[in-house]
Amino acid sequence: MKPINVGLLGIGTVGGGTFTVLQRNQEEITRRAGRPIRISVVADKNVELAKKVTGGACRVTDDAFAVVADPEVDIVVELIGGCGVAKELVLKAIGNGKHVVTANKALLATHGNEIFAAAQKQGVMVAFEAAVAGGIPIIKALREGLTANRIEWIAGIINGTTNFVLSEMRDKGLPFEAVLKEAQRLGYAEADPTFDIEGVDAAHKLTIMSAIAFGIPMQFDKCHVEGISRLQAEDIRYAEQLGYRIKLLGITRHAAKGIELRVHPTLIPSKRLIANVEGAMNAVLVKGDAVGATLYYGKGAGAEPTASAVIADLVDVTRMHTADPEHRVPHLAFQPDAVKAIPVLAMGEVETSYYFRMRVEDRPGVLADITRILADQQISIDAMIQREPAEGEEQTDIIMLTHQTLEKNADAAIARIEALSVVKGRVVRLRLEELN
Ligand code: HSE
Numbered sequence: 431m432k433p434i435n436v437g438l439l440g441i442g443t444v445g446g447g448t449f450t451v452l453q454r455n456q457e458e459i460t461r462r463a464g465r466p467i468r469i470s471v472v473a474d475k476n477v478e479l480a481k482k483v484t485g486g487a488c489r490v491t492d493d494a495f496a497v498v499a500d501p502e503v504d505i506v507v508e509l510i511g512g513c514g515v516a517k518e519l520v521l522k523a524i525g526n527g528k529h530v531v532t533a534n535k536a537l538l539a540t541h542g543n544e545i546f547a548a549a550q551k552q553g554v555m556v557a558f559e560a561a562v563a564g565g566i567p568i569i570k571a572l573r574e575g576l577t578a579n580r581i582e583w584i585a586g587i588i589n590g591t592t593n594f595v596l597s598e599m600r601d602k603g604l605p606f607e608a609v610l611k612e613a614q615r616l617g618y619a620e621a622d623p624t625f626d627i628e629g630v631d632a633a634h635k636l637t638i639m640s641a642i643a644f645g646i647p648m649q650f651d652k653c654h655v656e657g658i659s660r661l662q663a664e665d666i667r668y669a670e671q672l673g674y675r676i677k678l679l680g681i682t683r684h685a686a687k688g689i690e691l692r693v694h695p696t697l698i699p700s701k702r703l704i705a706n707v708e709g710a711m712n713a714v715l716v717k718g719d720a721v722g723a724t725l726y727y728g729k730g731a732g733a734e735p736t737a738s739a740v741i742a743d744l745v746d747v748t749r750m751h752t753a754d755p756e757h758r759v760p761h762l763a764f765q766p767d768a769v770k771a772i773p774v775l776a777m778g779e780v781e782t783s784y785y786f787r788m789r790v791e792d793r794p795g796v797l798a799d800i801t802r803i804l805a806d807q808q809i810s811i812d813a814m815i816q817r818e819p820a821e822g823e824e825q826t827d828i829i830m831l832t833h834q835t836l837e838k839n840a841d842a843a844i845a846r847i848e849a850l851s852v853v854k855g856r857v858v859r860l861r862l863e864e865l866n
Contacts, residue, residue: 431460434468434748435505436504436744438507439473441484442474443732444533445509446733448741459741473490474492495519504528505748508531509533512534517541524549524552527554529747529751531744532560535634538561539633539638542647550766558743559742560743564739565738568714573642578718578720581684584681584683584715585863586712587712588632590729591627591710594710596695597708599663610623627657630657636693637653639714640682643682646689654693657678665787668785669697672785674862676695676697677696679693691775696862697862698864698865710731714726777837778838778841779837781834784840785862786832786847786858786859790826791825797828799850800847800853812832831862
């Protein structure tokens, strides 16, 4: 059977993994796809590296634009990343009638609407399993496996770097900066870890999952993004005492008034399976109305785990490329004319529970003042601990967990509590989700 020809753009970690796994498992992949999948050309700025990795098995060039215009290439695999030249190349490949497989979450979260519209017009596929949670087939699960369901919410640990840092902070009781340095030394965190640590990478992945779960356009600019750099070791410790772990979660929910789309450190009950996802692993919890809660776990990054997702897409495209475009799985899981622009809720309108930590003077009436403010804002307290003050100490920490409330009520209560003369400094506020 005639092979399908792939043009690979970028032979870094994931590109190299893709090349290796395709070669190693060629026989089984061919039996599944129905014809051989062959990388016929690789484009990389580092031609020497590309030659070394491919060992003369295919053509090598430094001209990616020639690859997306090459008549021999059926599928372009974009593994360059970012929204600059990668966007231009993907749009050119689509314009030239080529199918595209990409791992580029930033590109899809920010320009996906334009890219999918172009692909639909040209009748080509853009596949992106590798863009979310590396090797976990979460796109396949959301778009196909759960298609009977009204998806209610998704909560995911979708950034391995931050999960590694949080796991280490909890295990070793160390501050954020010390753990980050160690993570960089071990290669778990990039030299510039900003995108991971500040939640941007997770927000890209969450935006993509939200779009295909609810049949809405990509709305990355509406995503609330908060990372872990301000998280303090003592809050991890207090959360633990109350039966919770802190994870950087990407949460998207179809609420009555709109879509919640938010990434932030979150307390979750320690007894939940997802709370026990440690180190650089990823996990996504999806709640469907028919199936209930389902959990997907695995490696969210790395050469071969991500290659596993890239090659799954290559097999899908190979199987489907002769099918009438109308009979393929739609890019956003919903038919293009059924995608609805449901608004993303402002954070003030989001309903969740809270963890508050405040430093207060240890004397009569302080707790009464605080609980009066919470009652005025219709905020109900679920649990509370007060740290025993040390000998001679006149201040102490109060930690409270609340029941669900609107974020704007929580903000108003915090502003009033911080204005009390008996409260010292800022109130630490973290969100809490029971995930039940
Ligand atoms: N940098 C990501 C992570 C993997 O730490 O999970 C690629 O998105």
